[in-house]
Amino acid sequence: MSYERLDKIIASTGRWSRREAKTLVREGRVLVDGAPAAGVEVKVDPEASEILVDNQDLGYRRYSYILLNKPAGLLSATEDNRQETVLDLLSPELRRIGLSPVGRLDKDTEGLLLLTNDGAMAHALLSPKRHVDKVYYAVLSAPADETDRAAFQNGIRLGDFTCLPAQLDITEEPTEVFVTLHEGKFHQIKRMFSSRGKTVLYLRRVAMGPLQLEASLGVGEFRYLSKQEVNKLNTIAQKK
Secondary structure (H helix, E strand, C coil): CCCEEHHHHHHCCCCCCHHHHHHHHHCCCEEECCEECCCCCCEECCCCCCEEECCEECCCCCCCEEEEEECCCCECCCCCCCCCEHHHHCCHHHHCCCCEECCCCCCCCEEEEEEECCHHHHHHHHCHHHCCCEEEEEEECCCCCHHHHHHHHHCCECCCCECCCCEEEECCCCCEEEEEECCCCCCHHHHHHHCCCCCEEEEEEEEECCEECCCCCCCCCEEECCHHHHHHHHHHHCCC
């Protein structure tokens, strides 16, 4: 069990501040297990108790996990004074609960981006020793071939590092490929293809570990992860 102050629990939803939570309690609009809350300082286990505000379930989540289909043109950051970030796509409530991107996508790259306020999980998923697979769909300026596939498999040497072996799958249209990475360096896929004399014209991440970007999720849209997806991520995060 994990007990927390009632005002902190209410504020964690992003819908009210702690000061507003105090007003809700004072006005008798908060029920805990069917009884009016005695005060905001009361400690409650939010996962074991029923908390209602205006007779509606509080919708408490200890942590939130959101899969975003990132559009091009946005920074994978929590804030920036000059440019829009991926958090600008979220509701005001979600922007207040401390979500951060797990890793990053380049500004002009689209696709799957995980957002969470579970810092421990985010740190674990980004740990190099776990090598969480990331799959990208790319459109190239020139057709890929078997020599490119072999070079990716052997690990391409760039100026400042040597890439881990990567999987290159060439579709029936050889300018359209899928790349599976086990790491995530800055502009890595673009640099890998550039070393092969090809330019990446379009790039979209379609998978990360067990997470898949479904076609029904439009660009700029997002959804909460299912319990099964969260459990799979936790399994990865807990690996030694």
